[in-house]
Amino acid sequence: MKLQNRPEDIAALAPAYQEYYHAIREQIPAARIICDPLRRFAYGVDASLYSITPQIVVQARSIDEVSFLVQEAGRRHIAVTFRAAGTSLCGQALTDSVLILATEGWQGYHIYDDGDRITLEPGIIGALANKYLAPYQRKIGPDPASIKHAMIGGIAANNASGMCCGTSDNSYKTVLDMKLVFADGSVLDTGSAASVQSWSEQHVPITRELTAIRDEIAADPELHHLIEHKFKIKNTTGYSLNAFVDYDDPIDILKHVIIGSEGTLALIAEITYRTVVEAKYKASALVFFPSLRESCRAVHDLTRPLVAAGELLDRVSLKSIEDWDGIPEVIRTLPDGAAAILIETRADDHDTLEQRIAETKEVVGKYDILYPIEFTEDPAVYGLYWQIRAGIFPAVGGVREIGTTVIIEDVAFPRDDLAEGVMALRQSMDDHGYGAGIIYGHVLDGNVHFVITQDFETDAGKAQYQKFIEDVCDLVATKFHGSLKAEHGTGRNMAPFVELEWGKKAYALMKRIKKAFDPETTLNPDVIITTNGLVFMEHIKSMKPVHEIVDRCIECGYCQVMCPSHLLTLSPRQRTAVQREMSRLRLTGENPALLKRFEEDYAYLGDETCAVDGLCQTTCPLSINTGMFTKELRHSHMTPARLHGAEKVAENFEATSRAVRVALSGANAAHTLIGTQLMKYLAEHTHTLTGKKLPLWNPRMPKAGHVPVQPEIKGGGRPQIVYFPSCTTRMMGPAKGDYDQRHLSAVMIDLCQRAGYDVIIPENIARYCCGMPFESEGIFEVADKLAKDLEGALLKTSHDGKLPILCDMSPCTYRMQHHMDERLHIYDTVEFLHDFIIDRLPIHQIDRTIMLHMTCSSVKMGLQKKFLDIAQRCVTKVVVPDKVTCCGFSGDKGFSIPELNQSALTHLNEAIPKDCDHGYSNSRTCEIGLSAKAGFPYQSIAYLVDECSR
Structure with missing residues (x-):
C-alpha cells in the first residue's frame, strides 16, 4: 500500500493507546491496524445519525486474534466495540476507543442436514447465506430490509427481524448454537460439551448470576408477566429478558441473552441457525x-x-x-x-x-x-x-x-x-x-x-x-x-430510555447482566446500558454539502458490497463522509493541520484507488454514482498542463496507439527472451524505483494488437453490421499464455461472417476512440471531443443509424450508448452475440467448467441474464463468483495501482472449481487482471462462442 500509519500517528495517541498499539503489533500485522486520522474517521460512521472517531481500528481475522485484542484492551482499561457491515441505524457500532472489524476473514459457513441447519461466521452478508441455502429451498429466519448488505454478525447481535419473519423466525427463535468471545478473552462454543464444561467451570459467577436472575423472575409474577407481555410483539429494547422465562439451563439462557445484545456482552464469532422453508x-x-x-x-x-x-x-x-x-x-x-x-x-x-x-x-x-x-x-x-x-x-x-x-x-x-x-x-x-x-x-x-x-x-x-x-x-x-x-436494536439513541420502557426492577436486572459478563465495561459502553441521559444527543454527524452528486447520500452503506476498493482503502459511503468532514473543516477553520492531512491522504485513499466503475449506483437506494463524483473531483483538479498534454494525445491518437503496440511488442519480446520470473522481478523493481509511475508488467500482459482492415463484402442481400474494434482491442492482442492466439477483431469478424453478415469497419479506424480513458481521469473536454469525432464516423458508416453497431469492449460500449446520437444502435459483445449471432450458428455444448466475469458496464447495461444464457448454451457448467463484482483493473489502474485489482479479486480463487481453467468476460483490460489472479487465461466470450460454433 502507498499509505501506512506514520510515526506521528502513533505518537499522537494517548499513552494507554500507544501501549495497546505496540502490544497488539506482536500478533497483528501493521497493515491491519489503522491509526491514521482519515481512515479512523471513515470507520467512525455507520448508517445512524452519529459519527464517532475511534482511536484505533483493527481488522481482526480470527477468534484467537479477537481474544488477544480484547485481553490486551482489558489490561489497559480500554473499551472495544465490534463492527461488521455498519448498516446499523442506532449508533451501536461506533466508539471513541478501539473498533474491531469482524468482516474480511470471517466468511466461513457450513450446511447440515439437507439445509435444516447452517453455521455462519459474522462477515457473511445475509443474502449470501440465503443463496447458499437456496438449493435446499431453505433460508435463514431473519429477513431485514438490509439483508443484501447487512452481515450475520450484526443481524444476530441486533436480533434484526424484517417484513416476514415476525417474532417467530428471528435470530432469538432460530439460534441453535454460537461461538463467543467474552470481555476477558475467553471463548465458548455452546455446541461443544467440552467447551461448555470448561468455560462454565472457569466462569461460575456468570452462570450463577444467570441462574439467580432466572429464579428471581420466576418468583415475581408481576415481572414474569411483564416480560411475557412485552415479547408478544417485536422488542429489541434492552436485553432479551425473555431468555430467563423461556429457558432453564444457564447456557441456553446465555445463548439467547447474547442475541440482541449489540456486542455489549460478547462477540458472536459464529452462529448456527435452524433454517426455515422458502415457500414455493x-x-x-x-x-x-x-x-x-x-x-x-x-x-x-x-x-x-x-x-x-x-x-x-x-x-x-x-x-x-x-x-x-x-x-x-x-x-x-x-x-x-x-x-x-x-x-x-x-x-x-x-x-x-x-x-x-x-x-x-x-x-x-x-x-x-x-x-x-x-x-x-x-x-x-x-x-x-x-x-x-x-x-x-x-x-x-x-x-x-x-x-x-x-x-x-x-x-x-x-x-x-x-x-x-x-x-x-x-x-x-x-x-x-x-x-x-x-x-x-x-x-x-x-x-x-x-x-x-x-x-x-x-x-x-x-x-x-x-x-x-x-x-x-x-x-x-x-x-x-x-x-x-x-x-x-437499542443503540445509543434509545439507551437513555430503556428504564422508562422496562421500569426500575427489570432495568436493574439488565444492569446485572452487563456487570456479570463485562464487569469493567470493556465492551461497547453507552450502548443499551448508559448513565448518560443525553448520549442520544451527542456526536451527531455533520451533513455539510459537498457536491450535488453525493449530497443526497444518507450513509446507509448499501454501496459497500459493490465497491472494489472497500477492502483496500475506502467505500463510497466513507468517501462521502470524509468529504463532508473536509467541507466542515474548511467552513469552520477549526483544525487546518487535520484538514491538510485529510487532503493529502485522500489523494490515494479516495481518489487514486477509486475505480470509478459506478457499480455503487446499482445498489444505492438513491442511485448515487460515487465514481462520477470522483471523476468530477479529478476534473476540478485538472491543471492546464495536464489538459494540454491530453489534448496532444487525442490529436495524435493514431500515433499514440502505435507507440503502445510497440511497447507491448518489446515487453513480449523481453518476456520471451529472459523468462517470466526474471521479467517479473525486473518489472516490480522498476515500478517501485519510478515511484509506481511506470506501469507494472505482469505475466498476463498482452502482446501488441493490430488495426483490422476492411473485410470482404460478399453482398448478395446479406445483412450488414458496423464493427467498431475499440482502441483497447486495437492496441492489445492476446497474452502469451492465452489458449486462442487470434486477435479479438479477427474472431469477431469471423463470427459475424459465418452468421451471415457483411462487416463494415469505419474508415481510418486507427484515429478513433470513444473517450472513455479520458473521462475516467476527469478530462471531460477531451473525452467528449473524441466521442464526437467517433460519433460522426459511426453515423456515416451506419447510414445515420440504419445499421447496428458492434463494439467489442463493454466499458466503451456503455460510454458510447450514453454520449452519442440516439439514432445509433450500439451493442456490446454480449448483447450482439445474444441477439444477432448465437441463433444463426450451430452451437455445440462443450463439457467444460468456466468462470464468467460480468463487467461493471455489463451490469449497468443489464446484460447479466444474456451473458449467463450465452455461457450456459456453450458449456455444461458456469461459475459466477458470489463475492467478485468490479475487478478493479479500471482501465490502466491495474498497471499503475495493481493493489486495487488484487484487492478487488480477493475472493476470486476460492470460487474456482478444481476442474476449471478457462475464464471469459467482455473487457480486454479486465481479462488481464482476472487472468493474473486466477492463474489461467480469461478471454472474450466471443472466443467461446466461436469455439462452440465450429
Whole structure:
C-alpha cells in the first residue's frame, strides 16, 4: 500500500493507546491496524445519525486474534466495540476507543442436514447465506430490509427481524448454537460439551448470576408477566429478558441473552441457525384504504400463516415514490390521508395459496377499501410492489433539504392498540413540526417505522429533536406500553430510555447482566446500558454539502458490497463522509493541520484507488454514482498542463496507439527472451524505483494488437453490421499464455461472417476512440471531443443509424450508448452475440467448467441474464463468483495501482472449481487482471462462442 500509519500517528495517541498499539503489533500485522486520522474517521460512521472517531481500528481475522485484542484492551482499561457491515441505524457500532472489524476473514459457513441447519461466521452478508441455502429451498429466519448488505454478525447481535419473519423466525427463535468471545478473552462454543464444561467451570459467577436472575423472575409474577407481555410483539429494547422465562439451563439462557445484545456482552464469532422453508408459491396485493386508521384496523384481523407480511405505507410515504418509473397510476391519484397495506401470502402448494388469497380477501374486504383487492403471482408485478416498500426510507432521505439528517426510528404497539397508537404517533409528529415525516412498517407485528429529517446545525433544531424523541418515548412506552425499539436494536439513541420502557426492577436486572459478563465495561459502553441521559444527543454527524452528486447520500452503506476498493482503502459511503468532514473543516477553520492531512491522504485513499466503475449506483437506494463524483473531483483538479498534454494525445491518437503496440511488442519480446520470473522481478523493481509511475508488467500482459482492415463484402442481400474494434482491442492482442492466439477483431469478424453478415469497419479506424480513458481521469473536454469525432464516423458508416453497431469492449460500449446520437444502435459483445449471432450458428455444448466475469458496464447495461444464457448454451457448467463484482483493473489502474485489482479479486480463487481453467468476460483490460489472479487465461466470450460454433 502507498499509505501506512506514520510515526506521528502513533505518537499522537494517548499513552494507554500507544501501549495497546505496540502490544497488539506482536500478533497483528501493521497493515491491519489503522491509526491514521482519515481512515479512523471513515470507520467512525455507520448508517445512524452519529459519527464517532475511534482511536484505533483493527481488522481482526480470527477468534484467537479477537481474544488477544480484547485481553490486551482489558489490561489497559480500554473499551472495544465490534463492527461488521455498519448498516446499523442506532449508533451501536461506533466508539471513541478501539473498533474491531469482524468482516474480511470471517466468511466461513457450513450446511447440515439437507439445509435444516447452517453455521455462519459474522462477515457473511445475509443474502449470501440465503443463496447458499437456496438449493435446499431453505433460508435463514431473519429477513431485514438490509439483508443484501447487512452481515450475520450484526443481524444476530441486533436480533434484526424484517417484513416476514415476525417474532417467530428471528435470530432469538432460530439460534441453535454460537461461538463467543467474552470481555476477558475467553471463548465458548455452546455446541461443544467440552467447551461448555470448561468455560462454565472457569466462569461460575456468570452462570450463577444467570441462574439467580432466572429464579428471581420466576418468583415475581408481576415481572414474569411483564416480560411475557412485552415479547408478544417485536422488542429489541434492552436485553432479551425473555431468555430467563423461556429457558432453564444457564447456557441456553446465555445463548439467547447474547442475541440482541449489540456486542455489549460478547462477540458472536459464529452462529448456527435452524433454517426455515422458502415457500414455493407467493402472491402479493397492494390494498388501498381511505385512512391510516382504517388500514391499521384491517391488519388487526390478519395473522400468520394466513399472510406472511403486512406492510403499512402512509400517504406521505407513497408520495415520495409516486414519480418513479412503472409506479401504478392509482398511487398518484390517492386522496390525502389515504394509506396502503402491502400484503403477501405464501404456500408450498398452489391450492393452499389460492385458499389463503380468498380468506385474506374476505378478512380485509370487511373494511373500507378504495379499490377491489387484486393479488398477483407475477414476480415482476409483486417485485415492483416490494421495490416500492424497500425504497420508501431512502426516497425520503433523498428529497430532504441538503445539510439535514435523515432519522429512522422503529416502535411497536400491542396489536389491540395499533390503530390508536399509529394515529397518536402521527399526531405527535405533526405537533412537533415533522408533518413531512412518514410512517410505514411491519404492522402485521405491530411494528412501525417513522422517518423524519432534522437540521442539527442550530440549538433550536437540536431542542426540537430532543423534545420530540422524549415525547414519543413517553407516548409509546408509558401510554401504550409498547416497544421503543422493535427491531433496529437499542443503540445509543434509545439507551437513555430503556428504564422508562422496562421500569426500575427489570432495568436493574439488565444492569446485572452487563456487570456479570463485562464487569469493567470493556465492551461497547453507552450502548443499551448508559448513565448518560443525553448520549442520544451527542456526536451527531455533520451533513455539510459537498457536491450535488453525493449530497443526497444518507450513509446507509448499501454501496459497500459493490465497491472494489472497500477492502483496500475506502467505500463510497466513507468517501462521502470524509468529504463532508473536509467541507466542515474548511467552513469552520477549526483544525487546518487535520484538514491538510485529510487532503493529502485522500489523494490515494479516495481518489487514486477509486475505480470509478459506478457499480455503487446499482445498489444505492438513491442511485448515487460515487465514481462520477470522483471523476468530477479529478476534473476540478485538472491543471492546464495536464489538459494540454491530453489534448496532444487525442490529436495524435493514431500515433499514440502505435507507440503502445510497440511497447507491448518489446515487453513480449523481453518476456520471451529472459523468462517470466526474471521479467517479473525486473518489472516490480522498476515500478517501485519510478515511484509506481511506470506501469507494472505482469505475466498476463498482452502482446501488441493490430488495426483490422476492411473485410470482404460478399453482398448478395446479406445483412450488414458496423464493427467498431475499440482502441483497447486495437492496441492489445492476446497474452502469451492465452489458449486462442487470434486477435479479438479477427474472431469477431469471423463470427459475424459465418452468421451471415457483411462487416463494415469505419474508415481510418486507427484515429478513433470513444473517450472513455479520458473521462475516467476527469478530462471531460477531451473525452467528449473524441466521442464526437467517433460519433460522426459511426453515423456515416451506419447510414445515420440504419445499421447496428458492434463494439467489442463493454466499458466503451456503455460510454458510447450514453454520449452519442440516439439514432445509433450500439451493442456490446454480449448483447450482439445474444441477439444477432448465437441463433444463426450451430452451437455445440462443450463439457467444460468456466468462470464468467460480468463487467461493471455489463451490469449497468443489464446484460447479466444474456451473458449467463450465452455461457450456459456453450458449456455444461458456469461459475459466477458470489463475492467478485468490479475487478478493479479500471482501465490502466491495474498497471499503475495493481493493489486495487488484487484487492478487488480477493475472493476470486476460492470460487474456482478444481476442474476449471478457462475464464471469459467482455473487457480486454479486465481479462488481464482476472487472468493474473486466477492463474489461467480469461478471454472474450466471443472466443467461446466461436469455439462452440465450429
